[in-house]
Amino acid sequence: MKLIKLKLASFRNLQNIELAPGKKFNVFYGNNGQGKTNLLESIYLLATMKSFKQARNAELIAFGGEFALVKGTVERDQVRREIAVLIEKQGKKAKVDAKLMTRLDDFFGNLNVVLFTPEEISMVRGGPDLRRRYLDRAVFTCDLGYLTAYHDYAKILKNRNALLKVNETAGIEVWTEQLVQAALLVIERRKAYLDRIGRLLQGFYSEISGNDETVQIEYRLHGVDARLFAEDPAEALNQALRAHAAEERRRGSTAIGPHRDDLYFGLNGRGARQFASQGQQRSFVLALKMAEIEHITRCFEAPPVLLLDDMTSELDRERNRNLMEFLKKREMQVFITTTSLHNVDVDELQDNRTFRIKEGKILD
Numbered sequence: 001m002k003l004i005k006l007k008l009a010s011f012r013n014l015q016n017i018e019l020a021p022g023k024k025f026n027v028f029y030g031n032n033g034q035g036k037t038n039l040l041e042s043i044y045l046l047a048t049m050k051s052f053k054q055a056r057n058a059e060l061i062a063f064g065g066e067f068a069l070v071k072g073t074v075e076r077d078q079v080r081r082e083i084a085v086l087i088e089k090q091g092k093k094a095k096v097d098a099k100l101m102t103r104l105d106d107f108f109g110n111l112n113v114v115l116f117t118p119e120e121i122s123m124v125r126g127g128p129d130l131r132r133r134y135l136d137r138a139v140f141t142c143d144l145g146y147l148t149a150y151h152d153y154a155k156i157l158k159n160r161n162a163l164l165k166v167n168e169t170a171g172i173e174v175w176t177e178q179l180v181q182a183a184l185l186v187i188e189r190r191k192a193y194l195d196r197i198g199r200l201l202q203g204f205y206s207e208i209s210g211n212d213e214t215v216q217i218e219y220r221l222h223g224v225d226a227r228l229f230a231e232d233p234a235e236a237l238n239q240a241l242r243a244h245a246a247e248e249r250r251r252g253s254t255a256i257g258p259h260r261d262d263l264y265f266g267l268n269g270r271g272a273r274q275f276a277s278q279g280q281q282r283s284f285v286l287a288l289k290m291a292e293i294e295h296i297t298r299c300f301e302a303p304p305v306l307l308l309d310d311m312t313s314e315l316d317r318e319r320n321r322n323l324m325e326f327l328k329k330r331e332m333q334v335f336i337t338t339t340s341l342h343n344v345d346v347d348e349l350q351d352n353r354t355f356r357i358k359e360g361k362i363l364d
C-alpha cells in the first residue's frame with residue numbers, strides 16, 4: 001500500500017501542496033513550526049478521517065478559509081484509487097474515485113497508516129483513556145466490524161447513564177442486560193487483538209532495544225473478577241455491576257465496562273508505567289507500533305504507510321539505528337519529519353526522497 005500522490009488545499013498552513021512521494025523513505029525537513037507535522041496529519045486524516053491531534057474541523061482549515069481538501073492517489077496490487085477528504089466546519093465528506101462515500105466502512109482500508117509521534121510515550125505514562133484510544137484504533141484497522149460493536153456499546157452506555165443520572169432505577173435492568181452483551185463483544189475483540197499483538201511484541205522489543213529484557217501486554221478489566229470472567233464472562237460483569245450499584249447511583253454513571261478497562265504494559269514483570277525508564281518506555285511504544293505494522297501487513301497482505309514525526313529527537317543513536325534496520329528490511333513506505341537531515345541517516349536509506357518545508361511550502 002503506497003501513497004503515490006498527495007494534494008492539499010488550505011489544510012492548516014499548507015495552502016497549496018502537490019507532492020509525488022517516493023515508494024520507500026520520504027524525509028521532510030525544516031525548522032520548527034514550518035508545517036512538517038501538519039503534512040503528516042493530513043496523510044493520517046486521509047486514512048482515518050481523524051486528526052491525530054484530536055483537532056476539530058475548524059482548526060484543520062487554514063486561517064480565514066472555508067474548507068480544506070486532502071486528496072491522495074493510493075496504489076495497492078497495481079490498482080490505483082483516488083481518495084479525498086473535504087473538511088468543512090460542520091463536517092467531513094469522503095470520496096473514493098470521485099464517488100461520495102455514504103458508508104464510512106467503504107472508505108476505510110484504502111489507506112492504512114501507523115503513526116509514531118513523540119507524544120505517544122504518554123501512552124505508557126498517561127491515563128487509561130490514551131491506551132483505550134490506541135487499542136480501539138488498532139483493533140478497528142483490521143476488524144471493520146469492531147466499529148459497529150463499539151458504537152452499539154457506546155449507545156447503550158449513553159442510555160443507561162441517562163437513567164442513572166436522574167436516579168431512575170425502573171427499566172435499568174433492561175439496559176444492564178444489553179450493556180453486558182455489547183460489552184462482551186467489545187472486550188472479546190480487544191482481547192483477540194492483544195493476543196495476536198502480544199505474540200509479536202517481544203521479538204520487536206528485543207530488535208529495538210538490543211537487549212534481553214522481557215515485555216508483557218495484558219487486558220485489564222476494571223472492577224471485574226478476572227478469574228470468574230475466564231469461566232463465565234457475563235456473570236462476572238453482572239456481578240461487578242451489582243457490586244458497584246451504589247457507586248453508580250451516586251456518580252450517575254456506569255462504573256463497569258470497556259469504557260473503564262485498561263491495558264497493562266509490563267517490563268521484566270513490573271509495570272512499565274511506574275518502573276521503566278524513558279528510553280525503555282519509548283522502545284515499548286515503538287515495539288507496539290512494529291507489532292501493529294506486522295499485524296496490518298498480515299491481514300491486508302500489504303504493509304501500512306508509516307508516519308514518524310520528529311523521530312530522531314526521541315530515540316538514542318543505537319535504538320534509532322535498530323529502527324532503521326527494521327524499516328529497511330520491509331517494503332514499506334515511510335514518511336519521516338526532522339528538523340535537520342543530519343538527524344536521519346539519509347545516505348544509507350535506499351530510494352529515499354527528501355523535501356524541504358518552509359512556511360507551509362515545499363521548496364525542493
Ligand SMILES: Nc1ncnc2c1ncn2[C@@H]1O[C@H](COP(=O)(O)OP(=O)(O)OP(=O)(O)O)[C@@H](O)[C@H]1O
Pocket residue numbers: 011012013014030031032033034035036037038039058059060061062063310337339
Ligand atoms: N488552521 C491553521 N491555519 C494556518 N496555519 C496553521 C493552522 N494550524 C496551525 N497552523 C500553523 O502551523 C504551524 C505548525 O506547523 P507544524 O506543527 O506542522 O510544525 P512543524 O514543522 O512540525 O514544527 P516542529 O518541528 O516544531 O514540530 C504553526 O506555525 C501554526 O501557526
